[in-house]
Amino acid sequence: MSVITTVAREILRSRCTNCLLYRTYATRKRFYRNTGIVQNDSKWEVTLDHRRLKTPNGSVLLVNSEPLARAIAAEWDAQSEAISQPTMHLTALCNTALDNPGKLTSHDIVTYLLEYFPTDTLLFYNEEERELRILQEKKWGPILNWFQKTFDVTQDVSSGFEPPPMHTETRAILARYLLAFDFAALNAISFGVEALKSPILMLACINRRLEPKEAVMLARLEEEYQLSRWGRVPWAHELNQAELTARVAASLLVVHCSSEIHTSKVKSSPQQEITQ
Amino acid sequence: MASLTTKPALVTLRQLLSELRKQSSAKKLSDNQMVQYVFSQYRKYQTTDQQLCKAADEMHYRAKTYFDYMHHIRKYKEINTEFKGKGERSVEDTARMVGFKLPHDPKP
Numbered sequence: 001m002s003v004i005t006t007v008a009r010e011i012l013r014s015r016c017t018n019c020l021l022y023r024t025y026a027t028r029k030r031f032y033r034n035t036g037i038v039q040n041d042s043k044w045e046v047t048l049d050h051r052r053l054k055t056p057n058g059s060v061l062l063v064n065s066e067p068l069a070r071a072i073a074a075e076w077d078a079q080s081e082a083i084s085q086p087t088m089h090l091t092a093l094c095n096t097a098l099d100n101p102g103k104l105t106s107h108d109i110v111t112y113l114l115e116y117f118p119t120d121t122l123l124f125y126n127e128e129e130r131e132l133r134i135l136q137e138k139k140w141g142p143i144l145n146w147f148q149k150t151f152d153v154t155q156d157v158s159s160g161f162e163p164p165p166m167h168t169e170t171r172a173i174l175a176r177y178l179l180a181f182d183f184a185a186l187n188a189i190s191f192g193v194e195a196l197k198s199p200i201l202m203l204a205c206i207n208r209r210l211e212p213k214e215a216v217m218l219a220r221l222e223e224e225y226q227l228s229r230w231g232r233v234p235w236a237h238e239l240n241q242a243e244l245t246a247r248v249a250a251s252l253l254v255v256h257c258s259s260e261i262h263t264s265k266v267k268s269s270p271q272q273e274i275t276q
Numbered sequence: 277m278a279s280l281t282t283k284p285a286l287v288t289l290r291q292l293l294s295e296l297r298k299q300s301s302a303k304k305l306s307d308n309q310m311v312q313y314v315f316s317q318y319r320k321y322q323t324t325d326q327q328l329c330k331a332a333d334e335m336h337y338r339a340k341t342y343f344d345y346m347h348h349i350r351k352y353k354e355i356n357t358e359f360k361g362k363g364e365r366s367v368e369d370t371a372r373m374v375g376f377k378l379p380h381d382p383k384p
Contacts, residue, residue: 013369028324033301034301034302035309036309038376058362063369065336066313067313067317067371070309070310070313071310071345073310073347074296074299074300074308074310077299077301077302077308078299078300078301078346078349080301084353085354087349087353089345089349091376102314134290138364179373183368199380208333208334208337210341211337211341211344212341212344212345213344234355234359235358235359238351238355239352239355239356239359241348242348242349242351242352242355244354245344245345245348246308246345246348246349246352249341249344249345250343250345252343253338253341253342256337
């Protein structure tokens with residue numbers, strides 16, 4: 001009996017990863033009315049009515065920055081009848097950073113990202129279709145140039161199936177850059193990189209060179225090119241686009257909120273200065 | 277162009293508020309904690325949104341990202357509910373599709 005249940009569970013699980021559309025997960029009804037935040041020392045907690053929001057491991061969800069806590073509270077507030085946790089990326093990112101189910105360290109994530117780097121989408125140009133190649137050079141070229149200029153590195157693009165070589169200096173520069181982020185931000189970066197399939201696009205987003213929408217557009221460039229020829233299907237392409245953009249935006253919010261420096265100096269507007 | 281009173285920044289503000297209105301459960305929009313916070317931040321960075329004096333449009337970028345997040349999550353949910361499969365058809369439905377009826381009291 002138990003063998004059958006485990007087999008059934010395995011089948012269900014494999015189906016889940018293959019197609020997100022038919023994912024079946026236990027849903028909970030919304031059990032709270034209002035959401036809010038409270039300050040706890042220098043950190044922030046999210047409250048659902050009078051209860052404190054907790055991570056799956058049972059510890060209290062503590063975040064470093066106020067806007068992030070507020071956004072999580074707003075996210076819980078946006079649930080209508082059932083709580084659909086798979087669409088709550090901000091909560092999920094903070095949960096993962098606190099619980100750390102993979103038992104990772106910052107160094108593990110940085111190594112993973114550096115290994116990901118040579119297989120970046122932007123480094124593989126199409127070689128069969130001329131039109132697509134021209135489009136890729138036009139759209140990806142500026143971002144690649146920006147990357148090389150900002151980080152003061154040179155990066156070749158791939159020819160054929162082989163990933164292009166990555167210089168040791170590039171590795172060192174990127175490792176130094178990435179290690180400056182804290183664990184929650186690194187976790188979010190790797191989430192964003194996995195959505196975009198491109199560390200370069202993620203770096204461009206972190207440095208505000210691109211907006212999430214534009215980055216997703218560039219990551220899906222080939223798909224968009226084919227769509228312009230063969231037509232769009234809302235339940236596949238638009239769903240995918242919406243999902244990716246939400247993921248990238250969520251990871252960017254976490255990165256930008258956790259790396260912000262609080263300054264107490266507020267500049268007053270010119271009108272206020274005149275009246276004073 | 278780093279002030280949060282420029283036109284694009286105000287457009288983002290309106291988009292944010294519209295999205296919050298669609299998703300918030302509070303009756304009055306001004307009761308929502310996020311709305312209050314967004315307004316306070318917009319007022320605070322009225323003159324300039326540069327915190328580190330190197331990134332232009334820092335707060336505006338964040339506002340846009342937050343709008344993107346909320347907007348696309350909503351869109352994702354909408355598409356998903358619209359096209360979500362209803363599961364398998366029952367035997368009765370299948371029979372009706374081809375013009376058959378099931379016997380009323382099937383005996384085992």
